[in-house]
Amino acid sequence: MMNGTNPMDVFLSKCRQRNLKITPQRTAVFSALADAEDHPSADAVYQKVKKEFPNISFDTVNRTLIVFSEIGLAEVVEGQGDPRRFDPRMENHHHFYCVTCGKITDFFSEELDKIEIPTQIEQDFTVISKRMVLKGYCTDCRK
Amino acid sequence: MMNGTNPMDVFLSKCRQRNLKITPQRTAVFSALADAEDHPSADAVYQKVKKEFPNISFDTVNRTLIVFSEIGLAEVVEGQGDPRRFDPRMENHHHFYCVTCGKITDFFSEELDKIEIPTQIEQDFTVISKRMVLKGYCTDCRK
DNA sequence: TTGACAAATAGGAATCATTCTTATATAGGA
DNA sequence: TCCTATATAAGAATGATTCCTATTTGTCAA
Ligand SMILES: [Mn+2]
Ligand SMILES: [Mn+2]
Ligand SMILES: [Zn+2]
Ligand SMILES: [Zn+2]
Numbered sequence: 001m002m003n004g005t006n007p008m009d010v011f012l013s014k015c016r017q018r019n020l021k022i023t024p025q026r027t028a029v030f031s032a033l034a035d036a037e038d039h040p041s042a043d044a045v046y047q048k049v050k051k052e053f054p055n056i057s058f059d060t061v062n063r064t065l066i067v068f069s070e071i072g073l074a075e076v077v078e079g080q081g082d083p084r085r086f087d088p089r090m091e092n093h094h095h096f097y098c099v100t101c102g103k104i105t106d107f108f109s110e111e112l113d114k115i116e117i118p119t120q121i122e123q124d125f126t127v128i129s130k131r132m133v134l135k136g137y138c139t140d141c142r143k
Numbered sequence: 144m145m146n147g148t149n150p151m152d153v154f155l156s157k158c159r160q161r162n163l164k165i166t167p168q169r170t171a172v173f174s175a176l177a178d179a180e181d182h183p184s185a186d187a188v189y190q191k192v193k194k195e196f197p198n199i200s201f202d203t204v205n206r207t208l209i210v211f212s213e214i215g216l217a218e219v220v221e222g223q224g225d226p227r228r229f230d231p232r233m234e235n236h237h238h239f240y241c242v243t244c245g246k247i248t249d250f251f252s253e254e255l256d257k258i259e260i261p262t263q264i265e266q267d268f269t270v271i272s273k274r275m276v277l278k279g280y281c282t283d284c285r286k
Numbered sequence: 287t288t289g290a291c292a293a294a295t296a297g298g299a300a301t302c303a304t305t306c307t308t309a310t311a312t313a314g315g316a
Numbered sequence: 317t318c319c320t321a322t323a324t325a326a327g328a329a330t331g332a333t334t335c336c337t338a339t340t341t342g343t344c345a346a
Contacts, residue, residue: 207294
């Protein structure tokens, strides 16, 4: 049998691997996150999903997102003490963070990906991800 | 008249520049932060300062730290939706974040500092800082 | 040195995000 | 279809941060 590689198939197979039930709520949260381009907070995802499931609770959305981050369907990205923000994009990439509006913009750079981590760090720690985080003003916020 | 370059002198001159009153509380918060090596949260700084000023309020510490970050005496560093963490070290440097215990370890690398930001990003945004953020397990947390 | 006043503070309330608790509902295998 | 481990909704509890306001204080000009 063939296993597609579209996001929904990945979701289904990851859930089955982990014996996580495929509930309508979980599926809806996944779709909402997968579609998001804006590194949404749990509350932002909740607002989206609520349109389809008016009765869903914030707790379910939040818990589900954390589960996703645990099983490799999303990643929790760096914030500034703001609510957690979730990133559905699992490819290696980098972030620009606007200090005015808080928007996080993805960008890609093979150059940056190639960067060598200093030997000392590699020795002392087990590195599982690396990312360049830029801060500054986005197009909208610089006048 | 000579202007020292030790941290306390920098603090005093920045405050005077901005017409910020030099209060015992502000001074104590600065000292506590300047001594910290652990990217403390506002609450961590509060606990330290309280030993010297038992009556200081959390709000004063928190507000003061935010002021410091606004006038270039500290920087708010990336967290994970945890409370804000503050970094008194203003030299360009990089971070290793332990996903288990949350400890943030500084490291330096001229190599990383030299990295070129992609032209597209430079065009679209005004970049004010760049930092490599590594995630993984620290010495204590990897078994 | 003193007085005036803008700025800063303490303390507590309010807000906001997150996590916990528990009674109920349900997905998925037997 | 039935059973049971999981998942859910709802709301309480927690934790961090910010706001509010009466009071205090650093600074400067007289
Ligand atoms: Mn991203
Ligand atoms: Mn640092
Ligand atoms: Zn912006
Ligand atoms: Zn650790």
